[in-house]
Amino acid sequence: MAYVRASEAPKMAAPKGTIGFAAWAKDKLYPTPLSGLGTVAIAALFLAVSWNLLQWAGLRAVWSAPDRELCAVEGAGACWPFVFAKFHQWIYGLYPFEERWRVNIVYVLGVISLAGLMVPSVPGKRWNALFFFVAFPIIAFFLFYGGILGLPVVETDYWGGLTLTLIIAVTGIVASVPFGILLALGRRSQMPVVRILCVVFIEGVRGVPFITVLFMASVMFPLFMPPGVNPDKLLKAIIGGGLFASAYMAEVVRGGLQAIPKGQIEAAQALGLSYWKMMGLIVMPQALKIVIPGIVNSFISLFQDTSLVTIIGLFDLLGIVQAGFNDAKWKSPQTGNTGYLALAIIYFIFCFSMSRYSQYIERRTNRGLKK
Amino acid sequence: MSKANAKTPAVMMRQVNKWYGQFHVLRDINLNVAAGERIVICGPSGSGKSTLIRCINRLEEHQQGDIEVDGIPLTANLKNIDDVRREVGMVFQSFNLFPHLTIMENLTLAPIWVRKTPKAQAEEAAMKYLTRVKIPEQAHKYPGQLSGGQQQRVAIARALCMNPKIMLFDEPTSALDPEMIKEVLEVMVDLAEGGMTMLCVTHEMAFARQVADRVIFMDEGQIVEENTPQEFFTNPQSPRTRKFLEQILH
Numbered sequence: 001m002a003y004v005r006a007s008e009a010p011k012m013a014a015p016k017g018t019i020g021f022a023a024w025a026k027d028k029l030y031p032t033p034l035s036g037l038g039t040v041a042i043a044a045l046f047l048a049v050s051w052n053l054l055q056w057a058g059l060r061a062v063w064s065a066p067d068r069e070l071c072a073v074e075g076a077g078a079c080w081p082f083v084f085a086k087f088h089q090w091i092y093g094l095y096p097f098e099e100r101w102r103v104n105i106v107y108v109l110g111v112i113s114l115a116g117l118m119v120p121s122v123p124g125k126r127w128n129a130l131f132f133f134v135a136f137p138i139i140a141f142f143l144f145y146g147g148i149l150g151l152p153v154v155e156t157d158y159w160g161g162l163t164l165t166l167i168i169a170v171t172g173i174v175a176s177v178p179f180g181i182l183l184a185l186g187r188r189s190q191m192p193v194v195r196i197l198c199v200v201f202i203e204g205v206r207g208v209p210f211i212t213v214l215f216m217a218s219v220m221f222p223l224f225m226p227p228g229v230n231p232d233k234l235l236k237a238i239i240g241g242g243l244f245a246s247a248y249m250a251e252v253v254r255g256g257l258q259a260i261p262k263g264q265i266e267a268a269q270a271l272g273l274s275y276w277k278m279m280g281l282i283v284m285p286q287a288l289k290i291v292i293p294g295i296v297n298s299f300i301s302l303f304q305d306t307s308l309v310t311i312i313g314l315f316d317l318l319g320i321v322q323a324g325f326n327d328a329k330w331k332s333p334q335t336g337n338t339g340y341l342a343l344a345i346i347y348f349i350f351c352f353s354m355s356r357y358s359q360y361i362e363r364r365t366n367r368g369l370k371k
Numbered sequence: 372m373s374k375a376n377a378k379t380p381a382v383m384m385r386q387v388n389k390w391y392g393q394f395h396v397l398r399d400i401n402l403n404v405a406a407g408e409r410i411v412i413c414g415p416s417g418s419g420k421s422t423l424i425r426c427i428n429r430l431e432e433h434q435q436g437d438i439e440v441d442g443i444p445l446t447a448n449l450k451n452i453d454d455v456r457r458e459v460g461m462v463f464q465s466f467n468l469f470p471h472l473t474i475m476e477n478l479t480l481a482p483i484w485v486r487k488t489p490k491a492q493a494e495e496a497a498m499k500y501l502t503r504v505k506i507p508e509q510a511h512k513y514p515g516q517l518s519g520g521q522q523q524r525v526a527i528a529r530a531l532c533m534n535p536k537i538m539l540f541d542e543p544t545s546a547l548d549p550e551m552i553k554e555v556l557e558v559m560v561d562l563a564e565g566g567m568t569m570l571c572v573t574h575e576m577a578f579a580r581q582v583a584d585r586v587i588f589m590d591e592g593q594i595v596e597e598n599t600p601q602e603f604f605t606n607p608q609s610p611r612t613r614k615f616l617e618q619i620l621h
Binding site for chain 1: 428429430453456457459460461463465467468469470471480481484485526529530533
């Protein structure tokens with residue numbers, strides 16, 4: 001039987017109850033009685049926990065006090081004055097008070113140039129990158145350390161707090177990307193010597209905990225050096241962190257490299273691109289884009305792992321916060337809790353920002369690629 | 372064919388042999404392609420046709436015999452390989468456009484980075500070739516936004532932007548929807564009529580009839596028959612060729 005449509009079928013609105021909030025709630029919150037019960041139970045648990053936290057951190061908390069007295073009262077909540085009193089120390093560590101303006105300058109320079117790099121619409125990316133990756137570290141070092149232009153020397157033993165955490169984390173993060181890329185390429189190299197060296201390094205570093213790397217850097221490293229040569233404690237921590245992060249970064253990057261179809265490489269070769277141009281222009285831009293979440297995961301891990309440097313006697317943010325707990329002026333049952341909560345918030349702000357920024361970059365790089 | 376062209380063949384393959392492990396994939400290949408000549412290579416899958424043309428720009432390495440491209444011997448010498456790749460353009464079955472770059476960037480990348488052409492000049496040339504493949508309006512889109520036929524035409528334009536003397540086509544229409552094959556073949560015919568030296572692995576027999584100077588039939592790593600399209604289709608010499616033609620021409 002032949003059939004020919006005579007008139008166009010009408011386009012109708014969706015039936016009532018299939019779109020809108022009511023339909024969404026029915027579909028997502030209580031599709032069955034049992035899952036409705038689950039929704040209520042989870043919501044109740046969430047509210048209970050939030051209420052307790054709010055009571056402790058807000059309603060019963062002490063907001064201003066000159067010392068431990070009010071915080072030590074039975075039933076008192078969080079001891080926020082401790083945080084306010086110690087906050088400068090948390091940021092600057094034991095850096096001499098009258099020299100802290102030097103640290104501030106580094107912060108201002110760092111934030112401005114980093115923002116310039118991170119916000120896509122800011123022009124002059126090339127100069128900005130040159131400044132941030134080459135000039136800024138040198139300027140920052142001499143501002144921190146001093147010894148030139150009449151600035152008094154501040155030994156690295158006095159560097160500490162959030163500043164130290166950021167020094168180790170940012171250096172490690174910035175170093176881990178190029179080294180990680182080189183290690184990943186080396187691991188896929190046709191040359192057996194290069195490949196084996198890279199595999200041994202990557203697997204060796206990934207096979208031990210970060211604490212071990214730090215201990216090795218601080219305790220064992222001097223044993224291999226000529227007598228009298230004992231590099232700075234902070235330098236060893238930075239190198240240890242950078243190497244550790246590079247090994248993990250290498251594996252993340254390798255994951256991306258494996259996702260690039262062979263045809264991309266063949267097309268680049270057929271056009272006459274050399275190995276490095278092919279990698280730099282064709283393979284890496286695609287591979288790195290795929291692994292942005294993994295890269296940022298590594299960044300966040302390294303940022304948090306820096307707290308382990310306390311063990312080799314550096315006072316990073318965690319170390320300085322814990323040191324404050326022993327201050328007789330502030331000792332109270334709530335001091336530690338409050339300190340750790342504040343610490344968690346600071347770490348969270350940094351790590352969550354990195355996470356959000358990576359999501360933004362992911363969306364941005366996907367733009368135009370989708371149909 | 373002029374005498375000058377006869378002196379330096381575009382491609383010269385002499386007793387070329389190649390193995391994948393123990394598998395002998397190219398056996399005693401002897402092939403001369405004169406400048407301006409159009410060769411169509413066909414044969415059943417696994418017969419070594421793709422491997423053969425991929426040896427010409429060293430995407431595959433041969434283990435025995437000599438290959439010279441425009442007089443440059445293909446050896447382990449990296450400079451020679453680079454020189455050959457500048458002379459030889461290639462179009463792949465799966466297009467292999469760079470998805471993170473716009474069409475314009477796809478076309479100008481190699482001229483800028485390999486030939487050191489100034490950007491403006493490279494873009495001008497790119498627009499010329501995009502016009503030639505009839506899609507100048509797509510210049511600022513990304514490959515993912517184009518249809519298969521359009522992508523393949525961009526891939527042809529990309530190869531042409533390097534001003535190659537020889538073009539290799541590795542089953543350029545095999546991954547296309549039937550509706551899009553024609554637009555790609557038209558571009559290839561246009562190119563052939565412009566005098567480009569071409570080696571095409573393809574099963575488009577109408578295309579072979581229309582433009583090929585010679586048709587080469589391969590089976591099991593050997594060149595079984597080499598003939599003019601006229602003879603090849605109407606009077607094939609080898610029984611193996613006859614069997615193959617029966618299969619594909621219905």
